[in-house]
Amino acid sequence: MDCKFFDVNIWIGKPMNDEKNISVTVEETMEKMSFLNIEKAIVWDISQRDVHPQIGNEKLIKEISNKEQFYGVLTLLPFQTDEIKIYSFKELKEKKIVGFNFFPKKHNFILSKISFGEFLAELENRKFPIFLDVMSGFSVDYRDVYSILSDFPKLTCILCNTGMWNTDRFTWPLLEKFPNVYLESSLLSLNEGSLEETVKKFGAERIVFGSGFPERYFESSIAQLTHAKISKGDKV
Amino acid sequence: MNKLWEEFLKNGKIESFPVIDVHCHMGFFYGSHLPYIEPEKMIERMESVGVKLCVFAHHYSLFNPDIGNKVVIEIVKKYPDKFRGYCSINPHYQNNIKNDINSYDKLKDVYVGFKLLPDYHRVPLSNKRYQIVFEYAEENKSIILTHTWGGSFYNGENEVEKILKKYRKLKLILGHSLHNCWDKAIEIVKNYENVYLELCAVIDERGVLEKFIEKIGSDRILYGTDFPWFNHHYYIASLFGAGLSENEIKKILYLNAFYLLKKYT
């Protein structure tokens, strides 16, 4: 089957520490995507995490502005410190920004009702997504996710990099309780049976394709999904 | 390479050679949900991706001294074409070890060697409680697969080197390739000729296999996945993602393990 992919989990740019020499240029990312039939992607720039959200966000907006295959995710800090430029939802749309992410553990704040209450409530109403990385150690852990979703149960939330070991015990209760939680697929694909069994239990609507590139291989997520024992309709 | 990738992506398996996985498990695991833990389900999955043989250490043999290795013997005897076993060693039960070693000779159709899990059993590799196993394996040319992890007190680079210095002829597979101490793993392969690196928890990240191939080539690298923890399609595809040649892929997925296990399978 000749599948086309929309990848929601890619970062671009050069990380502060690249011990394994994994970063590639945006052009190389695009070339690889096109070879593998990945038509579109949601990306963020690693400098949003490693340098400062303000620097990274502006770099990202510029980078994706002239590339039709890319949409972007901006990184937020608590607005109280006035460090980042705030865009209206109309401006975000014009700039192809489709979500927000947060790195509280790296940027030293707490993502909660106290720091982001009104804003998260607005995102909840608008169904504007947040992307939460639960594995890197820079963003959130499952306890944080449980707590945020308890306060904002309708929040549209895409859990990325769900964990190296099978995380069904963490994620299935979330899928059961919160209707707008979605799982990014790359590490479900890594874990034997996790993607198939999650689809069986909660439906393919709750999973969005992602690769984790450049930390992980595009090919891995693609091959697993292509040969997962789920229906063709579910894959699409 | 592109042709082989296209074939793998289209058919879900490589037709021209089979795959041998040298690092598998079976059964429930306390630490995470593993949906496909039964041998029959595992065989179905293996066949769908062209994995001919899995060499495994059963979780219950590793974690439940009351069950021990008898569960491995049963399963290998039932499915001899699909599975071979490691005799799991729990260093806290010396009597079990003695019994296992005494019966090992009669179970050459079941075992290819021993599996050690020092990080979990919390006894360092060089501790005398494993000594009888290393001596037996070296003398009888049995393989040892040990869990390794960079920096670990129990099975990190220092412990591994102590063993390699003492048992020069021992065939030792470093499960997880001294995870995160990649340079040290490379150095060890260069310095000790009977050591193999194993790819479980290695190829779920870009950059490491590429480095191994550049520094030591593909002859001493074995395919392993902790199956049924991790998925074969995901893992095999990563060899393509790393840009390996067809020849390198064939050695890692099949030939290296084939020659290593030849006398047992």
Ligand SMILES: [Zn+2]
């Ligand atoms: Zn293992």
